Amino acid sequence: MVVPRFWRERRSRYSLIGTRCPVCGTVYFPPRSVCPKCGRKSVGKMEEVQLSGKGKVYSYTIVHQNVIGYKYQKPYVMAIIETPEGPKLTGQIVDVEPEKVHIGMPVHAVFRRIAEDGKAGIIQYGYKFIPDEE
Amino acid sequence: MRDVAVIGAGETKYGEHWEKSLRDLAVEAGLKALEDAGIGAEDIQAIFGGNMSAGSFVGQDHVGALISDFAGLAEHKVPAIRVESACASGAAALHSGYMAVASGLYDIVLVGGVEKMTDLPGDMVTDILAGAADREWEVFFGATFPALGAMMARRYMYEYGLTREQMALLPVIAHKHGAMNPDAHFQREVTVDQVLNAPMVADPLTIMNCSPVSDGGAAVVLASADIARKYTDSPIKISASVAANDYISLHARESLTKSPSTIEAGKKAYKMAKKEPKDIDLVEIHDAFSIIALIGIEDLGFAKKGEGIKLAEEGQLYYDGDLPYNVSGGLKAKGHPVGATGVGQVVEIVKQLRNEAGKRQVPNARVGLAHNVGGTMTSSIVHILEVM
Ligand SMILES: CC(C)(COP(=O)(O)OP(=O)(O)OC[C@H]1O[C@@H](n2cnc3c(N)ncnc32)[C@H](O)[C@@H]1OP(=O)(O)O)[C@@H](O)C(=O)NCCC(=O)NCCS
Ligand SMILES: [Zn+2]
Numbered sequence: 248m249v250v251p252r253f254w255r256e257r258r259s260r261y262s263l264i265g266t267r268c269p270v271c272g273t274v275y276f277p278p279r280s281v282c283p284k285c286g287r288k289s290v291g292k293m294e295e296v297q298l299s300g301k302g303k304v305y306s307y308t309i310v311h312q313n314v315i316g317y318k319y320q321k322p323y324v325m326a327i328i329e330t331p332e333g334p335k336l337t338g339q340i341v342d343v344e345p346e347k348v349h350i351g352m353p354v355h356a357v358f359r360r361i362a363e364d365g366k367a368g369i370i371q372y373g374y375k376f377i378p379d380e381e
Numbered sequence: 382m383r384d385v386a387v388i389g390a391g392e393t394k395y396g397e398h399w400e401k402s403l404r405d406l407a408v409e410a411g412l413k414a415l416e417d418a419g420i421g422a423e424d425i426q427a428i429f430g431g432n433m434s435a436g437s438f439v440g441q442d443h444v445g446a447l448i449s450d451f452a453g454l455a456e457h458k459v460p461a462i463r464v465e466s467a468c469a470s471g472a473a474a475l476h477s478g479y480m481a482v483a484s485g486l487y488d489i490v491l492v493g494g495v496e497k498m499t500d501l502p503g504d505m506v507t508d509i510l511a512g513a514a515d516r517e518w519e520v521f522f523g524a525t526f527p528a529l530g531a532m533m534a535r536r537y538m539y540e541y542g543l544t545r546e547q548m549a550l551l552p553v554i555a556h557k558h559g560a561m562n563p564d565a566h567f568q569r570e571v572t573v574d575q576v577l578n579a580p581m582v583a584d585p586l587t588i589m590n591c592s593p594v595s596d597g598g599a600a601v602v603l604a605s606a607d608i609a610r611k612y613t614d615s616p617i618k619i620s621a622s623v624a625a626n627d628y629i630s631l632h633a634r635e636s637l638t639k640s641p642s643t644i645e646a647g648k649k650a651y652k653m654a655k656k657e658p659k660d661i662d663l664v665e666i667h668d669a670f671s672i673i674a675l676i677g678i679e680d681l682g683f684a685k686k687g688e689g690i691k692l693a694e695e696g697q698l699y700y701d702g703d704l705p706y707n708v709s710g711g712l713k714a715k716g717h718p719v720g721a722t723g724v725g726q727v728v729e730i731v732k733q734l735r736n737e738a739g740k741r742q743v744p745n746a747r748v749g750l751a752h753n754v755g756g757t758m759t760s761s762i763v764h765i766l767e768v769m
Contacts, residue, residue, distance in 0.1 A: 313507070314504060325524050325583075338522045371521070374522075
């Protein structure tokens with residue numbers, strides 16, 4: 248049964264909630280219960296933080312493989328997005344000609360259906376990125 | 382801790398083995414290594430087996446038990462433990478076997494690695510391999526392993542001006558060597574144009590910048606160095622065995638163009654072996670994707686950041702060059718049966734150091750380094766071996 252797997256992560260996936268270490272101020276996404284830099288000093292103290300959903304393309308690729316759940320989206324653009332809050336996120340860039348994507352391109356997160364229904368027959372939602380208006 | 386030596390080594394051919402199962406491959410490699418050491422399975426005291434994902438690839442877990450049983454050990458009650466660290470499972474098993482002998486707990490152990498990958502269609506294999514990344518925060522959103530490698534390559538090109546043409550030199554060199562290795566998955570040479578014009582997997586990586594999906598097994602027999610000469614005239618000492626880990630997901634790292642875990646494992650391995658990069662006569666570097674090999678070459682101290690590709694351009698990476706690189710063919714041409722790869726790299730180095738590598742023999746090889754990584758250079762394991 249895989250439904251709980253998707254249900255568990257829904258808050259962060261739907262609302263971009265990460266954590267901040269109160270000791271050093273570093274913001275993490277996805278949430279962490281320990282700050283890798285501060286260790287024990289941070290345990291039990293990590294605070295929730297809401298990301299703005301804004302960012303810039305840090306790196307990207309155009310995927311031509313047959314990927315389970317993504318066959319009808321191929322070729323699609325995968326990217327690593329650098330956010331102003333600090334953390335980088337992995338996600339697709341959509342509503343764009345793949346050739347137009349470049350490092351440094353401003354994008355923002357939108358809430359979308361992610362993959363075609365998998366074995367469990369449930370629809371999975373989360374964030375994707377679209378280019379900011381020029 | 383006491384010194385540990387390799388006293389036997391063996392492997393199957395890598396490739397698509399329709400006729401051979403997981404256990405066939407493991408047992409074949411294990412028996413070859415034992416025969417090479419001149420001992421029987423009943424002479425070993427423990428087995429450490431590297432395997433990434435037999436549970437997903439062929440529906441078989443408890444791989445240690447299966448292999449030791451079919452290697453003929455069920456009557457001997459010998460412990461057999463599977464070790465997993467994604468594509469670095471092989472080196473992780475070797476690290477475990479090394480510790481077991483160095484600690485004094487056992488005198489002779491068998492270290493194996495095996496993967497049976499070709500029973501499934503490509504999209505399922507891609508999904509299983511993606512399990513080496515963060516399933517919920519990378520793979521869920523559509524990232525595949527080649528896509529993550531491609532994003533490392535794209536960023537490297539942006540930061541250092543690397544071109545696809547330059548990057549293509551690494552698979553060209555690997556295939557040149559693979560063509561001389563009868564155990565390699567691909568035994569044919571390729572040109573830069575063939576690499577560039579091959580089907581795109583994840584831009585900028587074509588199929589020829591990627592390691593293939595292979596079946597295969599590899600094994601070595603380890604013994605404490607003081608008894609090694611009872612079994613062989615040419616024991617090979619393991620002078621360093623070091624593992625290091627980093628953030629599992631690529632996006633969590635400060636840089637996509639270096640691997641802190643490889644840097645750490647490399648530094649500690651040189652210190653442990655009392656060696657420097659210039660003392661290394663040959664390297665087996667983890668070239669699952671061309672970009673990973675390039676970062677590995679730099680992070681292991683063979684070139685400055687951004688300049689690794691010069692070694693390829695200057696011809697230094699060929700088997701008769703200054704830094705013989707992936708003379709086995711590497712993951713690219715020899716093949717990448719993920720759980721076997723790290724052990725197979727060491728099988729190659731042992732053959733080279735014993736002067737038994739045939740056409741691709743590196744002249745006067747006395748010290749070799751193997752670099753095996755799991756994930757997007759998340760887990761890095763470095764072994765240094767030398768003639769004793
Ligand atoms: C690159 C990759 C996607 C190609 O898979 P594919 O497109 O399904 O290729 P196929 O299996 O259909 O093979 C098509 C042909 O290309 C050849 N081929 C496949 N992969 C190849 C490779 N990496 N290099 C060279 N040739 C390759 C096959 O032998 C076959 O040749 P043939 O038609 O003469 O028999 C696949 O090999 C792959 O996923 N590699 C990466 C593995 C990985 O991520 N490993 C873990 C990294 S740590
Ligand atoms: Zn902190």
